[in-house]
Amino acid sequence: MSVLVYAEHDNAALKGVTLSVVAAAKAIGGDITVLVAGEGCAAVAGEAAKIDGVSKVLLADNAAYGHQLAENIAALVAEVGKDYGHILAAATTTGKNFAPRAAALLDVGMISEIQSVESADTFKRPIYAGNAIATVQSSDSIKVITVRGTSFDAVAAEGGSASVESVDVAADAGLSSFVGEEIAKSDRPELAGAKIVISGGRGMQNGDNFEMLYKVADKLGAAVGASRAAVDAGFVPNDMQVGQTGKIVAPELYVAVGISGAIQHLAGMKDSKVIVAINKDEEAPIFQVADYGLVADLFEAVPELDSKL
Amino acid sequence: MKVLVPIKRVVDYNVKVRVKADQSGVDLANVKMAMNPFCEIAVEEAVRLKEKGVVTEIVAVTVGPKASQEQLRTAMALGADRSILVETDEQTQPLGVAKALKALVDKEQPDLVILGKQAIDDDNNQTGQMLAALAGMSQGTFASVVEVADGKVKVTREIDGGLQTVELTLPAVVTTDLRLNEPRYASLPNIMKAKKKPLETLSPADIGVDLTPRVKTIKVEPPAERQAGIKVASVEELVDKLKNEAKVIS
Structure with a gap:
């Protein structure tokens, strides 16, 4: 059994929430592979390789992935992820955007925003704005999951020495293009x-x-x-x-x-x-x-x- | 151009739900139901596009129990031209719903599908993205601005840290975020008119879709209760407590 973790990053640096997603992957058990998809993001793959508990890093470095467009990322994740038992992403706007699309491409259901791992197929997640906590069990062969970062203690960013492999399944679906973004600049923490x-x-x-x-x-x-x-x-x-x-x-x-x-x-x-x-x-x-x-x-x-x- | 607007019947957002004693779910007996708030925003956006002359027909659709007809009537009172109910008493889950919607997309051939980003009951935030995957359509999720021009749709998306704008080829799926618009209220004459608008009912078998849940709910529990703490009398006391009792600031 092995788990694919999708790395959250801005092409320059890994986002801390990825360490919490790896923590959820550890709770599930099995080998952990981190997929880094982006453009000019080799440094991120280097960081991912050092995460405690990660055995392999896959790097998909291509212009088609630079802006995390869901159409392209979901196709990549569905292709790379088909050999894994679990595919995990952070419950951020990036993860929420591509993960359901990848799940549908694989013809499997999806479990959103888990806050605990009960076993390899059973998870707890909030429903009704957190006014109820559901324990849910997936019967799908591949479990596609988004992880609520605040519910898992981050693993150590250092200590691992995973190998980095390039994956070459780049494809621009040609359905969407990036026009621009306005990211609030602030010296305060996220x-x-x-x-x-x-x-x-x-x-x-x-x-x-x-x-x-x-x-x-x-x-x-x-x-x-x-x-x-x-x-x-x-x-x-x-x-x-x-x-x-x-x-x-x-x-x-x-x-x-x-x-x-x-x-x-x-x-x-x-x-x-x-x-x-x-x-x-x-x-x-x-x-x-x-x-x-x-x-x-x-x-x-x-x-x-x-x-x- | 034609727009499909999938909606969902959910517990009214003002209701504080209670978990059933047998942990089988939340108690929905005698609870007020309504159209999911994000779906209201989706209907409103479609109506505004029609008022601008961009859209010619709005078809509201839902997958759910017979009582979902009420929400379809509401959508028609707000401006949808007709509606389709895929009737099922099965617990609906995003993949099954997305497959049913894909079948309706094949039948209706819309240029645009506008739906809410998430339903406030299951909080899944999956259906629009899954539909886009199954139909091979582009997707603009968490939209705060939607502009249709020259056979494309430009969507400004609410992302962590700010806004992202993408351009999508049509047909496209757009999911709505809170700031996209402020939905109107249905007027009484429009509520009366909506009663005469067409509402078609189909079964999952009619459209060849299997709605069997993939994810089983084992139990539903109330969240851990947080105990109310103490009231402090002054800012001075507050700072003292935070420094010396809670030790969260120095």
Whole structure:
């Protein structure tokens, strides 16, 4: 039995979530192969070869894979993956985009966002925005799975010495082309991997007021997130959204500011180790999950917090 | 051009579901059902494309129990011209649904399929991508902007860290994200009119599709409950607790 792990990267460096996906692969058991598909991404394959527990790295370096277009990546993964028992990818927007397409090409079902491995064919995953946890068993010969990174402790990035082999099945399906992208540039850590996250909700009232959170975040080395309400109101961009339909985070410390705590938001952050809520409404549901609640006007409390750090 | 809009009947997003005592699933008895929110966005996008003159016909489709007719009527009240129900009492799973949709694509030959990125019951986020694979179509998932021009569709996608724009050949599958549009409400006259619009019912056998689940649900449990902590009286106390009790900041 062997497991194929799809590496998440930006052609220059491996993304940390891949180490969590390898952890899930280890829990399943068997030889672990990492597939690195991209353009000019040989350095990523070198990094992948050092991951603890990886026995082989496959490198598919071709212009067709440079922008992770699902049509091309899914065809590659289905071709390379047909000899494996499991195909694992991170439950990121990249993994969610190509993995179901690859599964359908292989005529197998798929299991999304597993949070634990019970056995080689049985997994736990959240449903209904995390209000229920389903234990599911796959009867397919190849199990295509996306892994919730925050649910698995990353394996060591060093210690392995896998061989790197090139795979030559490059094909541009000719169905789609990359036009451009706007990636938010920030010196703050990425939301999904940050140790501390501070998020604002509708209570922030406007986008300018998020400046208060950025100041606190910079003192703490934190990432800044937002509730869907704040995104819907246009305060901040969607890539900051934490929740059922946004990012799932599980930092050491999560600070919710002016967030009421709708179940869709809780779904994205309730596995955080310590939760702090600052809200002027003492009945807000966020206080039911908060370790430390402060009933206060955020426009007084946040500047005060800033001054005390 | 013709647009196919697959939709799903799900538990209303305001309902907090409860797990059944026998762990066989969540309790859906007497629970309010509705169209999946991402599907409403898909219907709205199709209607807007029709209002712009890009689209000539909108066909809403679903795979599910007889009661899904209600959601198809809603889609028609919002602007879909007709609808098709593939009726089944089987627990639907993305691969089976995608196969049924592929059969409907073969039958209807749409230029564009617009559907929600995920259903808020199973949270799978798979069906659109699977349909695109089976039909050999391009895919633009998690769309926040959709522009149709010159036989192609340009889709701006919500990705981790920002936005990506791709250009797709037609026919294409587009899955909707939250910011694509704000769905309208159905007006009473349109609800009345929708009752007279055509709704065709097919069985999985009619379209030659096997909907047997591939993934078996062994049990469903409530999540581990988080205990509410304490209220602090001041920012000073909060900082002290975080430093000295929780030890999460220094």
